[in-house]
Amino acid sequence: MSPLFQSKIKNGPLIVLEIGGGSVSALVLADEGLPERSLVWSRREPLAFGSHEDFSQYFRDTLKVLDSLLNQINHFHLGEMAAVHCLLASPWHVAESRILTANWPQPLSVTPKIIANMTAQNLARHQARFKSDDFELALIDDVIVKTELDGRVSSNVDGQKASQLAITHFTSSTDRRILQKLREKISPRLHYQDPRFHSNLLSNFAVTKAALPNRESFILLDVSGELTDVTVVYNDSIRGLASFPMGKYTIARMLAEKLGSNPSEIYSSLKLKAEKMLDLKHERVLDRALEPLRLEWQYLLAETLKPLERPGEHLPVVVIGDDTISLTIGEWAKSSATDRLVTHPTVTDHDYYADLCHNCRPQTKDVPILISSLFANKFLI
Secondary structure (H helix, E strand, C coil): CEECCCCCCCCCCEEEEEECCCEEEEEEEECCCCCCCEEEEEEEEECCCCHHHCHHHHHHHHHHHHHHHHHHHHCCCCCCCCEEEEEECHHHCEEEEEEEEEEEEEEEECCHHHHHHHHHHHHHHHHHHHCECCECEEEEEEEEEEEEECCEECCCCCCCEEEEEEEEEEEEEEEHHHHHHHHHHHHHHHCCCCCEEEEHHHHHHHHHHHHCCCCCCEEEEEECCCCEEEEEEECCEEEEEEEECCCHHHHHHHHHHHHCCCHHHHHHHHHHHHCCCCCHHHHHHHHHHHHHHHHHHHHHHHHHHHHHCCCCCCCCEEEEECCHHHHHHHHHHHHCCCHHHHHCCCECCCHHHHCCCCCCCCCCCCHHHHHHHHHHHHCCC
């Protein structure tokens, strides 16, 4: 178990890999003696369109793209590295966030043992919930996101007295075979034996929260290839995590079937539309075919949010994604039936992240790259 908001700067370059739902990214951050490591190189390569339908093929395609990126990193001759971190997107892991509470009739001194017992019980519950005969569960994240004593946020609770302790505990796990395959690919190529793995749901939350310090509560949408991830942030913590099976590749395939076209061609048309480069005639045809899919996506979003919302909150929406199609789909949240999403505009401007990342701002405006770089600099140990 580790607290999230701690960081120790180690000597040497840092490598961050993100195994995403629709792409694979790699970053090299150099140690130049500054408070932040500088982003000196980054690449994001898309996965083959449609490969998600066959998970085995999807995994092989992902490893192939990862292999290409590792080859490019090796050209830098980096020498001994500080660390290698790998962020896993939703298709590759399961994650949850729970608020754990302990109440005492009289104020009690909080000790590390009390916290360890609470989180250990939650870990056991997490492992029991996701246990399966089909795979062996391996823990990725065991992180305390927030602690409160008698309703007050506290970063150091050791020895303090309280009648109530509340801990927001983030846990994530994956199939041990996935980790083994990724380690077998990464370790010999980068000459680093123990790459560390994290949920990108955690990195997305941590960096977006840091980028929006004046927003204590919001809904974070990450539209990837086959999924839309939903994170409800409330009072600077994660209230709930969920996803529904409709992402940009899903929509492109459904649209292609409806129009009797090739999914790759439809995806290209969606990209042109998102970038306002599609001719008016084709855009009208696409819009008519998209309308029922937009309504279906909005319905799934509303159903996903039902158990995570409370009446009258009207939380704003923040959309992230790895291309303009993802951001355009996320904008559909504005038009759904709830007042909250109509009255609060969606945030898609990369500057929310770039303003926090002075060293990497000149090199990239790619939101996933910015998030990975910021997470590495501010939160990874």
